[in-house]
Amino acid sequence: MIAAIQRRSSQGVQVRDLLIGAGAPIIVQSMTTTDTRDVDKTVAQIERLEKAGCELIRVAVLNLDAARCLSQIKARIGIPLVADIHFDYRLALEAIRQGVDKLRLNPGNITQQAKIEQVTQAAQATGIPIRVGVNSGSLAKDILIKYEGATPEAMVESALREIEILEGQNFRNIIISLKSTDVRVMIESYRLIAAQVKYPLHLGVTEAGSGATGVARSALGIGTLLEEGIGDTLRCSLTGDPLPEVKLAYDILGALGLRWRGVQFVSCPTCGRIGIGLERIVAQAQELLAEVETPLKVSLIGCVVNGIGEAGHADYGLVGHNGFVVLYRGGQAVARVAEAEAAGALAQLIKEDESTVTS
Numbered sequence: 187m188i189a190a191i192q193r194r195s196s197q198g199v200q201v202r203d204l205l206i207g208a209g210a211p212i213i214v215q216s217m218t219t220t221d222t223r224d225v226d227k228t229v230a231q232i233e234r235l236e237k238a239g240c241e242l243i244r245v246a247v248l249n250l251d252a253a254r255c256l257s258q259i260k261a262r263i264g265i266p267l268v269a270d271i272h273f274d275y276r277l278a279l280e281a282i283r284q285g286v287d288k289l290r291l292n293p294g295n296i297t298q299q300a301k302i303e304q305v306t307q308a309a310q311a312t313g314i315p316i317r318v319g320v321n322s323g324s325l326a327k328d329i330l331i332k333y334e335g336a337t338p339e340a341m342v343e344s345a346l347r348e349i350e351i352l353e354g355q356n357f358r359n360i361i362i363s364l365k366s367t368d369v370r371v372m373i374e375s376y377r378l379i380a381a382q383v384k385y386p387l388h389l390g391v392t393e394a395g396s397g398a399t400g401v402a403r404s405a406l407g408i409g410t411l412l413e414e415g416i417g418d419t420l421r422c423s424l425t426g427d428p429l430p431e432v433k434l435a436y437d438i439l440g441a442l443g444l445r446w447r448g449v450q451f452v453s454c455p456t457c458g459r460i461g462i463g464l465e466r467i468v469a470q471a472q473e474l475l476a477e478v479e480t481p482l483k484v485s486l487i488g489c490v491v492n493g494i495g496e497a498g499h500a501d502y503g504l505v506g507h508n509g510f511v512v513l514y515r516g517g518q519a520v521a522r523v524a525e526a527e528a529a530g531a532l533a534q535l536i537k538e539d540e541s542t543v544t545s
């Protein structure tokens with residue numbers, strides 16, 4: 187039996203009704219790709235993300251016009267809203283006035299102590315947390331010179347320098363991220379800071395890329411740290427539509443047994459032994475079961491070599507034979523159906539069970 191992952195002990199930070207750290211479930215975040223000034227589009231995207239399981243949403247605050255839209259956006263969404271601030275501390279002050287639930291400040295591009303203190307006091311007065319969000323692409327020049335590049339030590343110093351200013355204002359409502367494009371630098375940065383502070387950590391590989399590259403880099407960086415017990419919240423930064431980021435975040439958490447949402451599919455790669463069109467059945471099953479939120483494991487296996495064993499490890503299973511499949515529930519065979527009806531019959535079985543449980 188594999189032991190459960192021992193999570194690093196961290197201080198709890200409240201973002202409205204959401205607890206981050208202190209052993210709370212690891213929170214899944216994303217970021218909108220819309221122009222924040224387009225309130226309708228931004229809200230529509232957030233609604234899609236929320237439906238997929240996003241629990242905290244960040245929006246870019248490019249200028250004062252964008253900042254002034256934040257209260258309208260917040261009024262129309264169900265999850266806490268985070269303002270992403272770079273360069274201009276006045277955008278942070280306006281975002282706070284607009285009622286955002288959390289700020290992200292980049293220590294690399296708002297560097298003047300008096301300005302950071304002003305933002306900190308305003309955050310303190312409204313009770314919202316600040317994420318000290320270090321990014322390898324925007325470290326302060328003096329730090330880059332001192333460490334000869336965006337090394338793990340440089341990332342950590344950037345965060346600690348800002349934290350010192352915040353703590354100097356008696357502000358401890360802090361979350362930290364140290365995102366690098368280099369997976370190994372990112373991992374080492376988080377390991378270093380995890381040993382030095384109690385604040386909760388927001389994990390991410392910045393600019394991870396698109397498609398399989400982005401998935402691999404995110405899963406390696408975030409997954410390695412989570413497996414070590416490090417990390418209280420995360421965002422997978424993939425190029426394009428943010429919806430896949432949320433799915434990937436749950437896939438990473440599910441693979442490590444930390445958190446499940448919806449159906450986790452197990453399916454075989456297929457080989458010359460196969461007697462059914464498994465690829466099509468998997469695609470259909472994924473589509474038909476996309477709305478299921480209950481954590482379930484479903485195995486879809488092409489033949490009896492591994493199929494019956496995997497069905498025994500899953501909540502539901504499907505095993506192919508020549509032109510038909512056998513459906514399993516809790517490791518027991520419950521039906522034999524034609525291949526063409528396989529995905530539909532499996533989805534119906536699961537949905538009927540779900541409605542029995544919930545009714």
Ligand code: SF4
Pocket residue numbers: 454455456457458459460487488489490491492493
């Ligand atoms: S489960 Fe069967 S069909 Fe799938 S890869 Fe293994 S041997 Fe091939």
